[in-house]
Amino acid sequence: MVIRKAKLTDTEAIHKLVNFYAKKGLMLARSRSSIYENIRNYSVMELDDEVVGIGALTILWADLAEVRTLAVKENHSRKGVGKKLVEYFLYEAKELGIKKVFTLTYQTEFFLKCGFQEISKEHMPHKIWKDCLNCPKFPNCDEVLMCTEIDQKGE
Numbered sequence: 262m263v264i265r266k267a268k269l270t271d272t273e274a275i276h277k278l279v280n281f282y283a284k285k286g287l288m289l290a291r292s293r294s295s296i297y298e299n300i301r302n303y304s305v306m307e308l309d310d311e312v313v314g315i316g317a318l319t320i321l322w323a324d325l326a327e328v329r330t331l332a333v334k335e336n337h338s339r340k341g342v343g344k345k346l347v348e349y350f351l352y353e354a355k356e357l358g359i360k361k362v363f364t365l366t367y368q369t370e371f372f373l374k375c376g377f378q379e380i381s382k383e384h385m386p387h388k389i390w391k392d393c394l395n396c397p398k399f400p401n402c403d404e405v406l407m408c409t410e411i412d413q414k415g416e
């Protein structure tokens with residue numbers, strides 16, 4: 262298994278996987294246009310030339326980034342793919358000097374296993390809600406805000 266930055270040629274695989282889960286109400290749908298625009302934020306896990314997991318790290322402020330659009334193909338779930346992608350994003354965040362990474366999710370057990378903690382939405386700057394304006398659920402967000410701090414000194 263290899264984790265690498267996404268290429269434009271991964272767009273169809275990302276689009277298909279995200280919208281598969283979006284139809285089940287588990288994540289927000291993404292258009293091809295939005296994937297193209299944000300392709301630099303995405304990384305993929307590849308197994309035998311097949312994309313089996315995807316996700317994005319989006320920088321929001323000087324010290325803050327969000328893990329977004331994390332998804333693993335159903336037939337590859339519970340094999341550590343999601344956790345490895347999150348670890349990769351935390352490594353990426355550390356390399357960028359980011360101190361805090363958060364996510365909005367229904368998958369609280371999974372993110373707890375990845376070292377995130379649930380926090381109150383009041384504790385986050387208003388800046389992070391910018392993209393929420395386009396969400397069909399806004400302003401009644403029922404996702405859980407979870408956060409982890411990055412140790413900038415450790416190895």
Ligand SMILES: CC(C)(COP(=O)(O)OP(=O)(O)OC[C@H]1O[C@@H](n2cnc3c(N)ncnc32)[C@H](O)[C@@H]1OP(=O)(O)O)[C@@H](O)C(=O)NCCC(=O)NCCS
Binds near residue numbers: 330333342365368372
């Ligand atoms: C959530 C998701 C990304 C997890 O990916 P995954 O590859 O199946 O998860 P992993 O195998 O890496 O699991 C890591 C740990 O979390 C646990 N875990 C994973 N999903 C879990 C769940 N739904 N409930 C409870 N625990 C879960 C695993 O058992 C594992 O525990 P362990 O470290 O003690 O063995 C994947 O199920 C998915 O794509 N879900 C649909 C889309 C979605 O909801 N994405 C989240 C958007 S923020």
